[in-house]
Amino acid sequence: MNSLERFLSDFGDYGDKTALIWNEQNYSYTWLLDRIKYWSNILADEGIEKSIVGFRGDYSPEIIALFFALIQLKNILVPLGGSNKEEQKRYFDIADVHYILSIADRERLVIEDLKTSVGNAVLTEFMQRQSPGIVLFSSGSTGTPKGMLHDCERLLSKYVRGKKALTTLAFLALDHIGGINTLLYQLSNGGTTVTNDDRRPETICRLIESYQIELLPVSPTFLNLLLMSEAYKEYDLSSLKIISYGTEVMPESTLLALANAFPGVRLKQTYGLSELGILSSKSESSDSKWVSLGGEDYQVKIVDNVLWIKTNSAMVGYLNAPSPFDDQGWMNTGDVVERKGDYVKILGRQSEIIVVGGLKVFPQEVEDVLVQMPEIEEVTVFGEPNVITGNVVVAVVKPLDRSIDERKMRKLIQSYCKQRLQSYKIPVKVYFNKSEHHNHRYKKIRSKVMQKL
Known part of the structure; x- marks a missing residue:
């Protein structure tokens, strides 16, 4: 069989x-x-x-x-x-x-x-x-x-019956390894999966209330939009037991706000790559970005602060790129991490680091500050070449108020950042983009935001 x-x-x-x-x-x-x-x-x-x-x-x-x-x-x-x-x-x-x-x-x-x-x-x-x-x-x-x-x-072969399946909302689609993982896990264990093609915060909250959903696997981008919408205040979400999040780095401010908004819900960080599948994970606590990874078929190691993973269930290969695996089957994920005992904290992609005058800036740490501004709905940060410092930090902002005075908003952003960031991390340029910064998977797409400038 x-x-x-x-x-x-x-x-x-x-x-x-x-x-x-x-x-x-x-x-x-x-x-x-x-x-x-x-x-x-x-x-x-x-x-x-x-x-x-x-x-x-x-x-x-x-x-x-x-x-x-x-x-x-x-x-x-x-x-x-x-x-x-x-x-x-x-x-x-x-x-x-x-x-x-x-x-x-x-x-x-x-x-x-x-x-x-x-x-x-x-x-x-x-x-x-x-x-x-x-x-x-x-x-x-x-x-x-x-x-x-x-x-x-x-x-x-990874999905074997016998594990507990909670009533789950399928958020990540079938073209995403996380969506496939949700579906196969649920079906292999006889669980109930609620599916829907409308992923607006209001709709998701209504479904949670209507079907007593216990597990909500989503992206940090969606969770930030959920908090901003305050739709969770309009529905009875008491059935929720776990909110799991992955696909991108979670802003610290979003995680803390989420823990405050859902005090009785366990917040669990997941980690996976389309090349490797979804790893078993355990968050240190609901308000912590520290997570332990591995288990089952996965081996994990850290080389020069970069996460490497090995698994027998990895993809066969890329169709349009060289193999990312070394001769022993290890893959460099490109994710820079800090380590604390058995736990790691994911800081961001090595390829996205902005080097300003020899100093490293992770886009996510600047985004984490800017997204706390009530005037901003979404923000994307990246580096732009500069003849003096090598690079400068650039921010693309989607304002909550579409009619806002952009000149006034730039000054507000500069003032806000000066109180919270070191000088070399403060955006030198701020652009405004009123379109969404995420794709249909509710994941930030930096390249597309940059291309629209």
């Missing part, structure tokens, strides 16, 4: 238990198992097997059933999530996508045949195994997105 067969056999045991809640309707494990069989038959009739298949759609029950059906027929999946058409075109080219699927009204499968031939060496070698795979893409937060090929057999 392969990993998928073992995984799906548990669905029969869970039977009429609610697997998914979507648009105020419950879907049982029996229903999900039947729909996987249905879509497997449809795909087989259309000859869509052992191919590279992109699919559009988020967490609807039909898309989830289609997800497993594609694996069952040994396809390589390319989930497209909420990416825009320009991004999707780049994904098609990188992953040699042959078919694009979507589900129209009345459960009609729409198939677009791109008639693509496979030219990528990594994909060609993997397809010779006749094993199912999945391609995920980096967010492109620092440049061109990387395509990462995972072996589905290896990925599914």
Whole structure:
């Protein structure tokens, strides 16, 4: 019995238990198992097997059933999530996508045949195994997105029943390793997952109240927007037991404000990479950014203050970049950390450090200060070359009040920072950008913010 067969056999045991809640309707494990069989038959009739298949759609029950059906027929999946058409075109080219699927009204499968031939060496070698795979893409937060090929057999083998599953809201989408981790963990343990394609703070709070959600896995960007909206004050969120956060560095001020707003909820930092999956983690406390990492299949080490990780469940490889693994299987994550016993604190990406006159500045520490200003909704900080100091700190601000006087706002920012930051960390330039600084995954995208200047 392969990993998928073992995984799906548990669905029969869970039977009429609610697997998914979507648009105020419950879907049982029996229903999900039947729909996987249905879509497997449809795909087989259309000859869509052992191919590279992109699919559009988020967490609807039909898309989830289609997800497993594609694996069952040994396809390589390319989930497209909420990416825009320009991004999707780049994904098609990188992953040699042959078919694009979507589900129209009345459960009609729409198939677009791109008639693509496979030219990528990594994909060609993997397809010779006749094993199912999945391609995920980096967010492109620092440049061109990387395509990462995972072996589905290896990925599914990590999820074994027997662990406790809380009623969970699926926030991170199926095109994100965190979203896949949430779904597979929940389904393997017979849990209930609430899915929705509207991720506004008000909607999330309403769902928590309506379905007594116990676990909320989200990003720091979303949590900051939640606090600013104050939507959590309008709903009964007493069912919440855990708020887990990852995908980017959590601002200290946001974490402390969150701990104050949700005193009875455990705040848990998670850590993972699309290349490696999600590690087991344990936060020192709800208001602490110190976290212990590792366990199960993961080994962790720190070299020159940079985190390295090794795991047997790592991706097969990049489709459009050199392998990031050394000859012993270790990967340099690029994350700079501090260490305290068994705990680490993640400071930021090594590649994003701004060197000003020989002194290092992490963008996140400046953002942490600026985001505390009530006039600012979102802020992105980066470095800009300077002939005297090498670099200067630059901030791009999305003001809460769109009609604010920009000149007055710049002076306010300078004054605020002078009281809280060393002089070389204070933004020399401040730009204003009224569009969102995050993508559909609610993750800050520095490269796109910089490109809009």
